[in-house]
Amino acid sequence: MKKQLKFKVNGQPYEIFVEPKKLLVEVLRDFIGLTGTKRGCNSSSCGACTVMLNGVSVKSCSVLALQANGAEVVTVEGLAKGNKLSSLQEAFLDHGAFQCGFCTSGMLMSSTALLTENPKPTKQEIKEGIDGNICRCTGYNSIIRAVTAVVKGEYKEAQ
Amino acid sequence: MSDYTVIGHRVHNVDGTEKVTGSAKYPFDVVLPNMLYGKVLRSPHPHAKILKIDTRRAKRLVGVKAVVTGKDTLGHKQGIWRRFPELCDEEILCRAKVRYIGDAVAAVAAIDEDTAEEALDLIDVEYEPLPAVFDPMDAIKEDAPQIHEGVELNININRHIEWGDVDEAFKKCDHIREDKFKCSSQAHVCMETHDAVASFGYNGKLEVWTSSQSSYYIQRLYADMMDMSESDIRVHNRHTGGGFGSKFELDSAQFCAALLSQKLCRPVKIVLTREEEFTATKRRTPMYYALKLGAKKDGAMLAKEVRVITEGGAYTAMGATALYLTGFFSSFPYKYPNYRYDGYRAYTNTAPTSAMRGFGAPQSTFVGESQIDMLADDLGIDPIEIRRKNGMTPNYEVPGQAFIQSCGLHQCLDKIEAHINKRGKLPPNHGIGVSAYGFMSGGIFNWFNTPYAFSAAVVRINIDGKVDLYTGACDIGQGSNTTLSMICAEELGVHLEDVRIFSGDTGICPPDLGAWGSRETLMNGNAVKRAAADAKQQLLEFAAAKIGANIVYDLDIKDRWVHLVDRPERGVSYFDIVKEAIRGKDGVAIMGRGHYTPHRKGMISPAYSFGVQAAEVAVDPETGRYKLVNVTTAHESGTVINPVGIEGQLEGAIMMAGGYGFCEDQPMDEGKILNPSIADYKLIRSLDMPETDILEIDTYEPEGPFGAKEAGEGLTNPTAGAIGNAVYKAVGVRIYDLPITPEKVFNALREKEKQSKKAKK
Secondary structure (H helix, E strand, O other): OOEEEEEEEOOEEEEEEEOOOOEHHHHHHHHOOOOOOOOOOOOOOOOOOEEEEOOEEEEOOOOEHHHHOOOEEEOHHHOOEOOEOOHHHHHHHHHOOOOOOOOHHHHHHHHHHHHHHOOOOOHHHHHHHOOOOOOOOOOOHHHHHHHHHHHOOOOOOOO | OOOOOOOOOOOOOOOHHHHHHOOOOOHHHOOOOOOEEEEEEEOOOOOEEEEEEEOHHHHHOOOEEEEEEHHHOOOOOEOOOOOOHHHOOEOOEOOOEEOOOOOEEEEEEEOOHHHHHHHHOOOEEEEEEOOOOOOHHHHOOOOOOOOOOOOHHHEEEEEEEEEOOHHHHHHOOOEEEEEEEEEOOOOOOOOOOOEEEEEEOOOOOEEEEEOOOOHHHHHHHHHHHHOOOHHHEEEEOOOOOOOOOOOOOOOHHHHHHHHHHHHHOOOEEEEOOHHHHHHOOOEEOOEEEEEEEEEOOOOOEEEEEEEEEEEEEOOOOOHHHHHHHHHHHOOOOEOOOEEEEEEEEEEOOOOOEEOOOOOOHHHHHHHHHHHHHHHHHHHOOOHHHHHHHHEOOOOEEEOOOEEEOOOOHHHHHHHHHHHHHHHOOOOOOEEEEEEEEEEEOOOOOOOOOOOOOOEEEEEEEOOOOOEEEEEOOOOOOOOHHHHHHHHHHHHHOOOHHHEEEEEOOOOOOOOOOOOOOOOHHHHHHHHHHHHHHHHHHHHHHHHHHHHOOOOOOOEEEEOOEEEEOOOOOOEEEHHHHHHHHHHHOOOOOEEEEEEEOOOOOOOOOOOEEEEEEEEEEEEOOOOOOEEEEEEEEEEEOEOOOOHHHHHHHHHHHHHHHHHHHHOOOOOEEOOEEOOOOOOOOOOOOOOOOOEEEEEEOOOOOOOOHHHEOOOOOHHHOOHHHHHHHHHHHHHOOOOOEOOOOHHHHHHHHHHHHHHHHHHHO
């Protein structure tokens, strides 16, 4: 039996009917068409599906879509303001903090959530902040450098 | 050198904005109108006859549109070694027999994934289980079950390499070591699992979006398996979520999606689950190594003998190449005057083993570099010194095998020695281990039997001076789109943003063998450079007439300025020249073509990269647990085209190769992989990642574009050996089998204590 899901994604309200077993990642990708959020394992161990749910990072393969009822979800598509990239996106570009790019959306969402919660994390806290995200290409250090550069105020956030 | 305007500069990845905004479309994201979703049924048995497959119940399920089994195939077998039909041994969808847990037996297309999944449970397969064999040492015994009909002792293939007089040389050695090692398997763990959207039209033509390292191989293998003309198959590859050696053979997602689509003339999408990715795709080849190494007192290594048996798994895959390369790279990076290698690959009833980043060289480097440290220890010689004494130098011929032009190994050794000295006295239970390595810049071997050039590119200059670059090269994350665009821009004298690259689309790009064997920078780079030079030549012919330059002056283009080389101030705007030239050619765009195939460059590769790595570990002698503190690498890859790309390759390789040395493993029970999930398969995560430092070495490779050579796979070779040597330096125990887990270190420490107590008594 499908149930109604009312929630906001990247500021846009949606009202849709979904089966109770549908995962948030499935609704985002397959119903709303936001394919920036990836799915690498479906068992909340790779982090590729990370999004922000009410300001907190969650793995959207471990959340039922209906659990997001009434919530505000931010996906990677919601990071840029108009045609201006966010500081973290700019820093990822400058530092080459991605290669194949498949984990990148999740990495950006975990990093964004980290900085929302703690704007001045230490290097150790940055490492902890992305420890739930697997990257098979970069070896993480370029990602840590990119986040560090934002923490140091090297980028001006788009308004 | 410094007057390059594009190469060597820190630039953004040309696909970067797409990747950081989530707008990059991977095959995983492709959705087509009227598309169906497929799932694959796999064998639960390691070895069994298929007696009967009944698909009737599955077909009756509402929402199921088609079911295929081996009977729906032409019965062809795929293999990348197309020149050797006996090595093409994989049906993909099995007809009479399954050979490992995960072998595909049927596939379903349905309106959604859930329905397809449900339908798999309704397919009734009757098997007759057969005796199975899992260990290659058992597989080569007389009474072992035969996995492939007619293959005696399950020996799939053997390889022999020899030069000098090994037996005579051993007689002259002052010291000989004989050691045995075992190298484990490793999963590629691409973040994007294998996937494909295959779409047959009513015109009989096939279009496929798939995650792959070589669109051309996939296209050609489809043609073989489905008896089609290759130009009726178009394979797209815009973005691929990682490859690492796992994505250049036709896989079950690709083949089954196409078969199902052919029946229905509807697009079918199959995405392998993470569990399938671990259990039903290929993996790194496990190897048993027996090494004999002889030297003079002064450390001069006179002879080496290597014997290897590899666990092949159920099919040949790329295992034959891994078998050859592990033998070739066992001699690296040293000048052995006498060398002998014998390798055997045994079929087993396990998931097939194949190519993985380094392609046999991480295994040979782990065992070789461990043993050299042991030899140095026996002889009382410093580990750097013994490598210096025997290390390869420029213009060295590996007898009968290869010619090495540029080689910066000795500069790398100097830099690493300085790094170790600078580190000074280490805290207790810390150790620094070194490991030296080399790797090829693309393979010369043509087992695929391609009639095309190895690499090709087309450059089109449009009326506005913007450049379209077409190449079959595949960007799998290694950054070839960026590196090749940089080469094109530099050669043509334009800016990077003037170039737009179209890659990996067999419908519009000239064929390229793809991304394997670290070949794109050198091989495709040469093709791109030649294509750009061809286009530039056409422009310059026009410019010469236009400028009215004296014939003694050379013309060139740099920074969008067409000018006399000796009088650069005399020139005209590139954009103006392009506009007029195209107008003068009746509106026809300027097209440049380039290709590259290595002729007369030995048997392996036209060029080799070298490096030395130092790993520092801190061991807890109570528990055996250890931490990777720092990994410093001196790597030489010729001229650096894309510095951000090389840094990424270096650091990323340490995550993967460190994992191979430190924690990654695929334990099995009766052919069943026990940890087929990311939660259970231990990878290096951000908290385990060591500090990484890079010491760049300046070399120039005459065979490479602008002097460049590989920087992709070679970096995966040294780390396991460096970790092993570091653990030994830290606490005095030697681990002979990978991965070097805390448990093994703990057990070795306890054993060492026992031995020293015994000795005291």
